[in-house]
Amino acid sequence: MLVDPGHNFSFVVDKKHRMQQREVKLSEGLHHFSIWAPERMIVDTNVFVVAGRTSDFVLQLPYSPEYVSYRTALGRYETRKRVARSLPSIATAGSLIWTGIAFGKYQKARDVLKVDEETYTIEVDPASIRTLKEETIPAHNQDLRKARVGLYSAIGATALTGAITYYLFKRSASWERPTMEDKQKVIFDGLVWSPGEKGGMLHVGLSIPLAR
Amino acid sequence: MSMNKVTFVLAMVAVHMTGCAKHELDTATLTTNPFDKDYDGAAVFALIDASTEIEQVNSIPVRVLTVRVRVHTEYFGRPTTYIVASSTAGDIPSNNIPDGVLTLRVLNVEPGDLECTELRLKNDGALGAGNTICATAE
Numbered sequence: 001m002l003v004d005p006g007h008n009f010s011f012v013v014d015k016k017h018r019m020q021q022r023e024v025k026l027s028e029g030l031h032h033f034s035i036w037a038p039e040r041m042i043v044d045t046n047v048f049v050v051a052g053r054t055s056d057f058v059l060q061l062p063y064s065p066e067y068v069s070y071r072t073a074l075g076r077y078e079t080r081k082r083v084a085r086s087l088p089s090i091a092t093a094g095s096l097i098w099t100g101i102a103f104g105k106y107q108k109a110r111d112v113l114k115v116d117e118e119t120y121t122i123e124v125d126p127a128s129i130r131t132l133k134e135e136t137i138p139a140h141n142q143d144l145r146k147a148r149v150g151l152y153s154a155i156g157a158t159a160l161t162g163a164i165t166y167y168l169f170k171r172s173a174s175w176e177r178p179t180m181e182d183k184q185k186v187i188f189d190g191l192v193w194s195p196g197e198k199g200g201m202l203h204v205g206l207s208i209p210l211a212r
Numbered sequence: 213m214s215m216n217k218v219t220f221v222l223a224m225v226a227v228h229m230t231g232c233a234k235h236e237l238d239t240a241t242l243t244t245n246p247f248d249k250d251y252d253g254a255a256v257f258a259l260i261d262a263s264t265e266i267e268q269v270n271s272i273p274v275r276v277l278t279v280r281v282r283v284h285t286e287y288f289g290r291p292t293t294y295i296v297a298s299s300t301a302g303d304i305p306s307n308n309i310p311d312g313v314l315t316l317r318v319l320n321v322e323p324g325d326l327e328c329t330e331l332r333l334k335n336d337g338a339l340g341a342g343n344t345i346c347a348t349a350e
Contacts, residue, residue, distance in 0.1 A: 113237045120242050122289035127338035129248045133239040141236045 004060040009037035010188070035059060036188040039067040039180075070180035077178050084172045088165035095158035102147070102154040109144040116140055246287045247294075247333055251341030257296075257331045258282045260313065262347035264321065277318040277327055277349045285312050297339060299330040321349035 001022050003009045010020050012034040028051040036042045040061035047057060116137050123129050243252045260280040267276045283296065283306075296304045301316055318327045327349060332342025 110235050113235065117237055117242070120245055120248075123245060124247050124288065124290065124292040124294065125336045125338065126247045126249060126334070126340040127336055129245060129340070130338070133242060133248070133250075137237050137239050137242075144236055 002056055002058045003035060003037070005037050005040070009035060009040075009061065011035040012188075033057075034188070035061060036184060037061050038182065038185065040064055040184065042184050042188050064182070064184045066180055066183055070178055073178035077175070081172050081175060084168045085165075088161055088168050092158065092161040092165045095154060095161045099151070099154035099158050102151040106144070106147040106151045109140065109147040112140050113137070113144060245289060245340075246284075247335060247340035249340055253287060253341075254284070255343045256284050256287060256333060256341055257314070257343050257345055258284065259345050259347060264323070264350040269319065274319050275321050275323075275349065277321045277325070277347060279316040279318070279327070279329070279345060279347045281314040281316060281331065281345050283309055283312045283314055292335075295334040297332045297334040297342070300327075301329070303334060316345075318349075323350055325349040 001009075001011075001024065003011075010018065012018050013024065013026070014032050015034070026047075026049045028049050031047050031049055033045050033047055034042055035045070041064045043059060043061055045059070047055075049055075116132060120129065120132055120137075123132065242248065243250050245251060246253070246256045258281065260282050262277060262279045264275060264277050266273050268274070285291070285294075288294075294306045296306075296309065296314055298304060298316065300318065304314060314331075316329055318329075321327060325348065326346055328344050328346040330342060330344045333340035
C-alpha cells in the first residue's frame with residue numbers, strides 16, 4: 001500500500017480488521033477499505049483481489065476540513081500573536097536606540113559646555129572671554145536644551161513603547177491557541193463507517209477492560 | 213516586571229531628568245578669571261608700599277610719589293604675558309613688571325596729596341578686570 005502520508009496511516013478492512021502495515025494478504029474477491037491518517041479524511045474504497053497476484057494500492061488521503069480550518073485559524077493566531085509582540089518590541093528597540101543616541105548627544109553637549117568652562121578658566125584674552133560668555137556658551141546652552149528635549153522625548157517613547165509591549169505580551173499570552181477537533185479520528189477510532197446508497201452506516205466499537 | 217520595579221524605573225528617570233537641568237552653564241557665575249571684565253574675585257592689584265622723594269628732573273627738584281603695586285598673577289588661569297592699563301601711566305607690558313611688582317611714579321605731588329590710579333589687565337586690545345590703587349604723598 002502506497003498511501004500519502006506514508007508513515008502513520010491506518011485502515012480497516014471489510015469493516016472488521018484494523019491494521020497499520022504496508023502489505024496485506026487478502027482472499028480473492030471484493031474487499032472494502034476505510035483508510036485514515038491523522039489530519040486526513042477517511043477514504044472508503046473497494047479493492048478487487050485476484051488470486052495469486054500482488055498489486056500496488058496507491059492513494060493520497062486528502063486533508064480533513066477540520067484540519068484545513070485549524071491550520072487557517074492557527075496561521076491567523078500565530079500571525080496576530082507575532083504582530084502583537086514583534087511590532088511593539090521593534091518599536092521599543094527603536095526607542096531604546098533613539099534613547100542611546102539622544103543620550104550620546106546630550107553627553108556631547110554637556111562635554112562641550114565643560115570645555116567652555118575650562119576655556120573660560122584659562123583664557124587670557126578679554127575679548128575672547130566676552131565672546132565666550134555672550135555668544136559661545138549661550139549657543140552651547142541652547143544645544144544642550146535641544147539635546148535634553150530629544151533625550152526626554154526618547155525616554156518617553158521608550159517608556160510608552162515598553163509599557164505597550166509589556167501589556168501586549170501579557171494580553172497575547174492569554175489568547176487561546178486554536179485546537180483541532182479531529183472528527184475523522186473520532187469516527188475512525190470509535191466507529192466503523194459503512195457507506196451505502198442512502199449515506200451509509202456507522203458501526204460503533206466499544207471496548208470494556210475486564211482485567212480487574 | 214512588577215509595579216514596584218516599574219515605579220522604581222520611572223523614579224530613576226525622573227531623578228535623571230531633574231539632574232539634567234543642572235548641566236547648563238550660567239555665564240553669570242563665570243566671574244573668576246581676572247581677564248574677564250566681570251571678574252569679582254580678590255583684587256588683582258594690591259598696594260605694596262608708597263614713598264615720596266625729592267628728585268632732580270632736568271635740574272629742577274621735583275617731589276615724586278613712588279607706588280609699588282603687586283600684580284597677583286597667581287590668580288591667572290595660566291602663566292601668560294599681559295599688559296597693565298594704567299589711567300596715569302598708559303599701557304605697561306608685563307616684561308616691564310619684574311616679579312609681578314609694578315612701580316608707578318607720580319611727579320609734582322604735594323605732601324598730603326591722595327593719588328589714585330586705575331589699573332586694569334589688558335590683552336589683545338581688550339580690557340579685563342582691574343581695581344584702583346591709592347597712595348598719599350608725604
